[in-house]
Amino acid sequence: MGVRFLIPGPLQPFSGGRAAVALDASPGTVAEALAALGAAHPGLCERILTERGEVRPHVNVFVAETNIRDAGGLAARVTEGSEIAILPAVSGG
Amino acid sequence: MKPPAPLSVGNGDAVLLVGTMKGLFLLRSDGKRRRWAMTGPFFPGSSVYGAALDTRAGRRRLWAAPSSMHWGAELAWSDDFGKSWHRPATPLVRFPEASGSALKNIWQIVPGRADQPDTLYCGVEPSALFASHDAGKTWTLNEGLWNHPHRSQWTPGAGGLCLHTVLVDPAVAGRLTVASSTGGVYRSDDAGRSWRARNQGVRAEFLPDKHPEFGQCVHKIAHHAGRPGRLFLQNHWGLYRSDDGGDSWQDVAHGVPSDFGFCLGVHPRDPDTAFIVPLHSDGFRCTPDGKLRVYRTRDAGKSWQPMTRGLPQKDAFETVVRDGMAVDGFDPAGVYFGTRSGKLYGSRDDGRTWELLREGLPPIVCVKAVTAENVRGRRRAPRPRARRAGERLRRAA
Numbered sequence: 001m002g003v004r005f006l007i008p009g010p011l012q013p014f015s016g017g018r019a020a021v022a023l024d025a026s027p028g029t030v031a032e033a034l035a036a037l038g039a040a041h042p043g044l045c046e047r048i049l050t051e052r053g054e055v056r057p058h059v060n061v062f063v064a065e066t067n068i069r070d071a072g073g074l075a076a077r078v079t080e081g082s083e084i085a086i087l088p089a090v091s092g093g
Numbered sequence: 094m095k096p097p098a099p100l101s102v103g104n105g106d107a108v109l110l111v112g113t114m115k116g117l118f119l120l121r122s123d124g125k126r127r128r129w130a131m132t133g134p135f136f137p138g139s140s141v142y143g144a145a146l147d148t149r150a151g152r153r154r155l156w157a158a159p160s161s162m163h164w165g166a167e168l169a170w171s172d173d174f175g176k177s178w179h180r181p182a183t184p185l186v187r188f189p190e191a192s193g194s195a196l197k198n199i200w201q202i203v204p205g206r207a208d209q210p211d212t213l214y215c216g217v218e219p220s221a222l223f224a225s226h227d228a229g230k231t232w233t234l235n236e237g238l239w240n241h242p243h244r245s246q247w248t249p250g251a252g253g254l255c256l257h258t259v260l261v262d263p264a265v266a267g268r269l270t271v272a273s274s275t276g277g278v279y280r281s282d283d284a285g286r287s288w289r290a291r292n293q294g295v296r297a298e299f300l301p302d303k304h305p306e307f308g309q310c311v312h313k314i315a316h317h318a319g320r321p322g323r324l325f326l327q328n329h330w331g332l333y334r335s336d337d338g339g340d341s342w343q344d345v346a347h348g349v350p351s352d353f354g355f356c357l358g359v360h361p362r363d364p365d366t367a368f369i370v371p372l373h374s375d376g377f378r379c380t381p382d383g384k385l386r387v388y389r390t391r392d393a394g395k396s397w398q399p400m401t402r403g404l405p406q407k408d409a410f411e412t413v414v415r416d417g418m419a420v421d422g423f424d425p426a427g428v429y430f431g432t433r434s435g436k437l438y439g440s441r442d443d444g445r446t447w448e449l450l451r452e453g454l455p456p457i458v459c460v461k462a463v464t465a466e467n468v469r470g471r472r473r474a475p476r477p478r479a480r481r482a483g484e485r486l487r488r489a490a
Contacts, residue, residue: 010138010164014182043182047164050195051187058163088163 002026003033003078006085007044014043030061031074033084048086058089097132099176102465107421108174109439110155111431112141112459117157119175120450121465126427126441129450135159135175142416145202146463147229149210153467156229158199158215166198168215170229174465186215186223186232192239194219200257200416207263216256220247220273224285237286238271238279243307247276250310250329257415258314262338264321270314270339274415277309278326278339294342298330313357313415314339320364325394327357327369327415334394345394350381356418360443361426365393368400368420368428368444370413378412385409387428389444403447404438411436414458421462431457 002024007015015021023040027033038045048059053074055061061068062085068076078084100119102108109120109129116134135141136159143158155174160166167184171177188194198218205212215223215232222235238244247254255274262268267284270291277292290307297309310329317323326333326342332352333342346352351371360366369388373381380386385404388397412433421427428440435454440447 010161013180043180046183046187047161050165051190052193052195054195056163056165091162 001080003036003080003082003084005033005037006083006087008086008088010088011044011047011086014047015041026080027078029074030063030068030076030078030084033078033082034074058091060087060089061085062087094137097135097175100130100132100174102174102468104465104468106465107423107427108146108463108465109419109429109437110144110146110157110459110461110463111437111454111457112144112157112416112461113431113435113455113457114140115455117141117144117159117175118451118454120437124423126421126423126439129439131451132175134455135178136169140198140458142458143199143202143215144459144461145204145213146461146465147204147213148464148466149204149207150228151467152228153465154229156202156213158202160198166196166217168199168202168229168232185225185229186217188221189234192234194221197253198255200255201259203259203261205261206266208266214259214261214269216259216271218253218255220244220254220256220276222256222259222269222271222285235285237281238288241279241288243276243290246308247273248308250274252415258311260314260316260324262316262321263318265338268338270316270324272311272314272326274312274329275308275310277307277311278314279307280339291339292342293340294344295326295328295333296331312355315357315359315367317359317364319362323364323393325357325359325367327354329353329375332369332394343394345390347395348397349388350386353378354413355415356413356430358418358420358428358430361420361422362424363391366391366443367394368418369397370418370430372412379410380412383408383410385411385432385438387430387440387444387447400440400444400447402445403440403449416459417457419460419462422464427462429460429462431460433457 005021025036111118116137118133120129120131122129139159139161145156147154155171201216203214211228223232225232258272260270270280279288280291322338324335332346334345358368384406386399418430425443428444431437433456437451439450
């Protein structure tokens with residue numbers, strides 16, 4: 001069953017143009033899910049995370065409807081069938 | 094958004110790389126520089142503080158440093174003047190894990206010496222220097238500067254803690270000069286292995302000790318390729334010249350309405366000629382009295398004259414940031430600058446008269462003036478002519 005990532009438009013050049021990426025993997029945390037995503041689609045994780053392995057300040061990662069910043073960050077739990085959305089924050093100018 | 098239309102560029106054309114807070118624009122003209130075609134924005138939504146054209150070793154490689162507030166900064170390149178861009182999956186410039194830092198922005202991309210055609214440099218935020226010695230395929234952090242004992246005491250200005258200027262000395266092999274805000278000027282004479290602060294005479298108005306060894310907020314430095322050792326410096330309060338490669342600096346703020354400003358340009362042939370846009374104070378940071386004036390010196394800073402023909406002299410409260418000015422290699426020289434209000438001005442007579450080339454652009458943060466080379470299948474337009482230093486300039490003024 002795996003997990004499913006929702007990819008925003010600016011990152012789709014690194015997901016083969018796809019808005020959603022399904023991974024046949026069983027990660028236990030968001031960090032593990034992102035590692036699987038990065039292995040399948042190089043370039044995505046580098047733009048979601050900094051070199052220090054932190055979620056970029058203006059990027060939000062949701063598991064279902066929960067922002068992982070409210071659920072343990074990259075250690076937030078994911079389960080079979082989880083949908084993980086990568087969303088740009090409402091910042092800009 | 095539709096992709097920008099291709100820009101048809103021929104050998105010898107003048108090309109402007111205009112980085113804005115919302116993408117990169119390219120302008121092209123022939124050597125006369127009367128009419129400019131424009132295309133863009135490339136990387137819409139990303140700021141572009143760094144851009145360069147590398148024409149060494151038969152290349153026509155355009156480099157750009159788009160920085161997305163959301164997805165980070167990266168280096169991209171194009172070999173067809175923007176028709177297609179290469180964005181490596183793993184961004185080329187990344188801090189090593191041991192540094193404990195993460196890249197915020199790329200402020201400067203600079204090709205190395207002509208006799209090192211595969212060397213390039215990047216100045217980044219947080220303040221650091223990266224170098225590539227394989228034509229940009231791989232980049233490494235300059236450890237000599239990163240491990241400098243002064244670095245921990247550098248502090249960020251309004252633009253962040255950035256290494257915004259990299260000067261590659263064309264005459265002295267192994268000499269690199271960089272500037273950081275704050276931090277000041279640092280020079281290496283051994284190709285980047287070791288670095289020494291070079292701020293003697295440059296004041297730090299915002300510190301108790303006004304003349305520290307380092308810590309100055311240097312906004313821009315520029316050197317003259319034809320006269321080794323000649324540099325100009327626009328400081329956060331202060332305007333300086335060095336004739337000894339930065340070993341010492343002399344105050345040359347003679348006759349300017351303010352010695353505060355950001356941008357700086359030097360003439361391509363006359364080492365005594367430079368251009369600035371003074372701003373009123375670090376509190377206001379706009380052109381004094383609502384007059385947009387480029388000040389030009391033709392005597393190495395002994396005096397400065399306002400260049401106003403074609404520039405608005407009423408209700409023009411403009412700001413030109415540190416990389417917002419460029420000078421081309423043509424004769425007479427073209428001088429260009431962009432404003433925070435999105436206006437792009439140009440002069441094609443050594444700064445004597447000015448025209449509004451474009452308006453309505455996003456805030457302009459970088460302007461680079463380059464000459465196209467190595468373009469296949471196109472006519473060869475007249476190349477910039479070399480003349481005796483300053484000859485034409487003096488006749489025209």
